[in-house]
Amino acid sequence: MITLYHAPGSCSLAVKAALALSGLEHDVKIVTKFEKQKTEVLIVLHVWKSIQSIENYRKKYPVSTLVIALTGTDLYGDLRTHKNILSKLKWANRLVILQPFGLDEIPHRFHSKTRVIYQSNRLKSHAGLKQTQKFKICVMGHLRDVKDPFRTAHAVRLLPPDSKIEVIHLGNALDKKMEMRAMEENQLNDRYTWLGGVTRTKALKILKGCKLLVHTSKMEGGANAVSEAISLGVPVISTKISGSIGLLGTSYPGYFETGNIKELAKLLEKTEQNESFYQLLYNHTSSLQPLFIPEREKESWENLLLEVNLPKKARNHKRYNSCLKVVKLEEKEIIPKREFTSISGLEKMDKRISCEYFYDAKGSELFEKICKLPEYYLARTETTILNKKAKQIAKLFHQPPDVVELGSGNSVKAGIILQELLNRFGYVHHFSIDISPEVQLQGCHNLLDTFPNLDICAISGEYLEGLDRLKMRNKKPRLILWLGSSIGNFDRNKAVYFLKQIRNRMNINDKLLIGIDFRKESKLLVDAYNDSRGITANFNLNLLIRINREFEGTFEIENFSHKAVYHKKKGRIEMYLLSNRDQTVQLEQSGKTISFKKNERIHTENSYKYSYKEIEELVENSGLNFSHHFTDPKNWFSVNVFSK
Numbered sequence: 314m315i316t317l318y319h320a321p322g323s324c325s326l327a328v329k330a331a332l333a334l335s336g337l338e339h340d341v342k343i344v345t346k347f348e349k350q351k352t353e354v355l356i357v358l359h360v361w362k363s364i365q366s367i368e369n370y371r372k373k374y375p376v377s378t379l380v381i382a383l384t385g386t387d388l389y390g391d392l393r394t395h396k397n398i399l400s401k402l403k404w405a406n407r408l409v410i411l412q413p414f415g416l417d418e419i420p421h422r423f424h425s426k427t428r429v430i431y432q433s434n435r436l437k438s439h440a441g442l443k444q445t446q447k448f449k450i451c452v453m454g455h456l457r458d459v460k461d462p463f464r465t466a467h468a469v470r471l472l473p474p475d476s477k478i479e480v481i482h483l484g485n486a487l488d489k490k491m492e493m494r495a496m497e498e499n500q501l502n503d504r505y506t507w508l509g510g511v512t513r514t515k516a517l518k519i520l521k522g523c524k525l526l527v528h529t530s531k532m533e534g535g536a537n538a539v540s541e542a543i544s545l546g547v548p549v550i551s552t553k554i555s556g557s558i559g560l561l562g563t564s565y566p567g568y569f570e571t572g573n574i575k576e577l578a579k580l581l582e583k584t585e586q587n588e589s590f591y592q593l594l595y596n597h598t599s600s601l602q603p604l605f606i607p608e609r610e611k612e613s614w615e616n617l618l619l620e621v622n623l624p625k626k627a628r629n630h631k632r633y634n635s636c637l638k639v640v641k642l643e644e645k646e647i648i649p650k651r652e653f654t655s656i657s658g659l660e661k662m663d664k665r666i667s668c669e670y671f672y673d674a675k676g677s678e679l680f681e682k683i684c685k686l687p688e689y690y691l692a693r694t695e696t697t698i699l700n701k702k703a704k705q706i707a708k709l710f711h712q713p714p715d716v717v718e719l720g721s722g723n724s725v726k727a728g729i730i731l732q733e734l735l736n737r738f739g740y741v742h743h744f745s746i747d748i749s750p751e752v753q754l755q756g757c758h759n760l761l762d763t764f765p766n767l768d769i770c771a772i773s774g775e776y777l778e779g780l781d782r783l784k785m786r787n788k789k790p791r792l793i794l795w796l797g798s799s800i801g802n803f804d805r806n807k808a809v810y811f812l813k814q815i816r817n818r819m820n821i822n823d824k825l826l827i828g829i830d831f832r833k834e835s836k837l838l839v840d841a842y843n844d845s846r847g848i849t850a851n852f853n854l855n856l857l858i859r860i861n862r863e864f865e866g867t868f869e870i871e872n873f874s875h876k877a878v879y880h881k882k883k884g885r886i887e888m889y890l891l892s893n894r895d896q897t898v899q900l901e902q903s904g905k906t907i908s909f910k911k912n913e914r915i916h917t918e919n920s921y922k923y924s925y926k927e928i929e930e931l932v933e934n935s936g937l938n939f940s941h942h943f944t945d946p947k948n949w950f951s952v953n954v955f956s957k
Contacts, residue, residue: 315341316352319359330356330382333433333611354378354618356409360398361391367401378621382409382430385534386459388418389556406621411535412559413711413737428617428739429713431560432537433610434544436517448477448585451523451547453516453538454530455484456491461552463494464529464577469504471578478504478585480527481519485510521545524591525584528557531571535560540605548594550580561601562711567594600822603788604712613739638770639754640782656864656900659907659915666856666890668802668918672749673859679852681723686848688840691798692726694950695828699726702943702952703733706792709824709940709954713738714790717783719776719799721745721756726796728763730826734792735764746772746779780818790822798830798950801885801920805931808921812935816957824940825955831948832922835879842877842886842920850875853890853917865901872896876914884927888918928953 315334331341342352346366355370357363360381370379381402383392388410392398399420402408408427410416419427454460465480472478482505486492495507511519520526526542526549533539533556540560542549551557553568561567567584569576584591603609658665672680684692699706713734718727724745734741743760747753757769772779783791793815800808815825842849853875857868876889892909899906923931925942932939932955941954 314352315354315356316344319343319345330358330610330614333607333614352377354380354621356380356382358382359384359387360401361387361395364397364401367404371404378407379405380407380409380617380621381405382411383415383419383534384411385556386532388415388534389532390459392418407617409617412556413708414555414559415534416737417555424736427736428613429737430610430613430617430739431604432535432540433605433607434541435607436541436544447479448525449479449481449523450525450527450550450581451520451542452480452482452527452529453484453520453541454528455510456486456488456495459531460484461529461531461572462491463498464572464574465527466498466502466505468574468577468581470502471575472504472582476504476582476585478581480505481523482507483509483511483516483519517541517545520547523547525550525581527577527581528552529571529577530554530556533557543598543601544605546595546599546602548584548591548598550577550584550594559711560604561598563708565597566590567597600788601712616740640770640772656860656903660905663916664907664909664914665916666860669748670856670859671852671918673855675858676852676855677722677749677755679848679855682848683844683852686844686846688844689849690837690841690949691828691830694945694947695796695798695952696726696729698943698945698950698952699729703729705941706730706826706954707733707737710734710738710790710792712790713741714792714824715742715744715783717744717746717780717791717793719746719779719793719795720797721747721753721771722797724756724760727756727794728760730792730794731760731764731767735767741767743767743769744772744779744783745769746774746776748773748775777814777818780815784818784820788820790824791820793819793823793825795825796828798828798920800827801830801922802918803921804919805921805927808931809934812931812937816936819957821957823957825937827953827955829928829951829953830920830922831944831951832884832924832927833949835881837949838879838886838922839877842888843875847875849877853888856917857890860900864903867899867901869896873915884922884924886918886920886922887916888920889914889916891915923951925951 331343334341357367357380360367360383367379387398402423406426408419408423409430410427411430411432413429416424416427450465452462452465454462456462462482462484466482469478469480486495486509498505499507520542526538526547528536528539528549528551530536530552532554535556539549539551539557548567549561550567550569551561552571554571567580569580584594658667683689716727716731716734718724731741731743745753745757753771753773757771760767760769772782803811819825854870854873857870857873860866861868872893874891874893876891878887880887892911892913894911896909897906898909928951929939937955937957940956943952944950
């Protein structure tokens with residue numbers, strides 16, 4: 314049994330939550346007072362008005378599950394003025410907010426147990442823009458001071474005489490004074506009509522027939538009227554408050570400052586007179602509709618209840634402990650044993666082996682050890698930057714993005730980003746694209762150990778093939794992660810080409826996050842690729858062990874040594890395997906013989922380093938746009954966010 318307690322004013326939210334939970338096959342009971350009812354989970358809507366019920370529940374069931382939803386004025390008002398609320402938040406197993414910007418109001422110590430659940434609507438949007446003679450706008454909300462209910466009425470008085478804007482105001486007057494003001498405005502303002510309280514069915518019908526919703530609140534947790542307007546395809550003009558920004562996004566052009574009548578009047582006039590601006594509002598709100606579908610709310614509640622270990626008898630029997638899906642882009646093995654295609658490089662004058670073949674099981678194990686070495690500043694510094702900036706990166710999205718990781722490794726750094734996104738939105742989908750299935754699956758399992766309910770799809774294949782697979786998945790924004798300065802393995806022209814290919818596969822709301830190593834003092838760079846413990850040397854030499862295994866080769870590993878040098882002019886680390894003597898190697902499987910002279914080199918890897926100016930040129934030449942640039946205090950490494 315799940316009990317939903319709602320305080321006055323939270324009935325609509327309670328009904329929506331109950332519908333979502335009932336859809337998950339839970340028994341749900343809505344109450345307005347909690348005393349001694351037996352329940353497995355209590356979900357409380359609006360903490361300040363529910364303190365007595367919270368205390369009664371915790372006294373009766375000290376270890377049972379408590380979920381507190383901060384729905385409006387308790388988040389933006391009561392939390393600041395009633396300090397004893399914090400003690401009640403400590404009792405909660407989970408906190409729920411209605412939009413991600415609400416997280417900024419909650420003390421940081423509670424962030425890990427806070428989840429975002431958008432209020433859904435079973436509403437059908439009208440097809441396209443309304444072509445009507447009149448420009449009707451709707452104001453929805455009871456007549457309370459926090460709603461600033463007459464702001465729109467005052468603003469339309471400032472419009473030009475030829476404006477066709479008419480205001481329809483829906484909402485009950487909660488006191489006699491407000492009722493008198495509404496009736497007076499009705500009489501004196503030809504552009505304003507107050508209809509009082511109406512049924513929800515009638516209210517939605519009126520809203521659907523309007524060109525705009527105007528939302529004038531001074532504070533909101535996540536206004537139901539705004540989500541309903543979005544679902545119906547009605548653009549919104551709103552005060553620039555956190556609760557609205559969390560629903561509409563930071564880049565939404567339809568905001569005005571709270572209480573500013575002149576600014577609101579100018580915005581209304583612009584919306585009526587400028588068709589392209591109205592189209593812009595319409596397109597933006599329409600793109601947000603997937604946020605408010607019932608299936609999404611249901612999934613969010615299900616994930617939350619699974620996190621708090623609702624007993625099996627009361628939960629949906631969907632197996633979330635097996636939420637890893639594996640997709641191979643080809644029927645054959647991604648790297649067949651004897652399809653080491655770069656082997657031909659050993660027959661050239663300047664011998665080489667592609668660095669993509671470093672990462673068999675042993676190579677991946679050695680690379681994880683490299684990342685922990687004191688000399689290898691790259692992984693340590695990139696991780697530090699991500700830890701400091703992950704929250705800011707998460708705020709770039711106003712809805713949960715799909716996270717796409719190019720080259721998964723152990724996925725530790727991806728986990729930093731995922732944690733902040735989960736804190737902000739409650740759930741995300743993760744896609745791992747990697748050419749090495751063994752390494753990839755280990756990284757995915759590492760993530761599932763940390764985030765048991767994370768939905769992961771492991772796509773085994775080339776990066777671009779994987780991105781092709783995902784491009785048309787849905788309209789959700791994506792955060793594409795390419796970490797570890799992997800871009801440094803491309804020469805500068807190929808890096809531009811590859812970024813162009815990624816850009817061609819990005820949608821307009823996608824972000825590309827890339828770790829890029831800076832140029833710096835030569836010794837620091839060389840030491841990072843030539844550690845004192847010899848682990849990097851073993852990593853490099855493992856290529857020869859792999860060739861022996863897969864091509865029946867006769868490389869004698871002790872006859873080769875590792876060498877790393879920095880080419881300052883080209884701005885790159887060059888890694889080689891050096892032949893210590895004249896020697897001949899047989900490749901029995903292919904019937905080839907490879908000869909080496911003493912000190913002859915096999916080129917295995919380049920790692921290009923960039924100045925800030927070179928990063929700018931890289932972005933410009935690839936057609937991407939610079940969004941954000943983060944670095945460490947020593948300017949050793951950078952994390953960059955690009956957009957299409």
